[in-house]
Amino acid sequence: MGRPRCLRTPGGGSSRQFLLIAEAGEVRSRLLTPREAARLMGLPESYQLPASRNAGLHLAGDGVVAPMVRHLADTILRPLLAGRASQAA
Numbered sequence: 001m002g003r004p005r006c007l008r009t010p011g012g013g014s015s016r017q018f019l020l021i022a023e024a025g026e027v028r029s030r031l032l033t034p035r036e037a038a039r040l041m042g043l044p045e046s047y048q049l050p051a052s053r054n055a056g057l058h059l060a061g062d063g064v065v066a067p068m069v070r071h072l073a074d075t076i077l078r079p080l081l082a083g084r085a086s087q088a089a
Helices: 034-040 053-061 066-088
Strands: 018-023 026-031
Touching (some): 034 053
Antiparallel strands (some): 018 026
16 A cells, blocks of 8 residues: 555545555556554554544544654654753763
């Protein structure tokens, strides 16, 4: 599955997230499911999504990708803060 630039809440129009599937020389499209949006946002498979499609998409569209934040903290923020701490000493 490709990665969208950002997930948006389902307000209709351009906020609807589509997937393009190319198989056996044919291309088709379909809407992103709430579970797929949750996966893109780093939620575990065990995470219970709301029953309604729109509520599930809102949850993912308004979320923060926790694994990405963790990666940025580990690779950028913590090293920067460690450098400041050693300079202050």
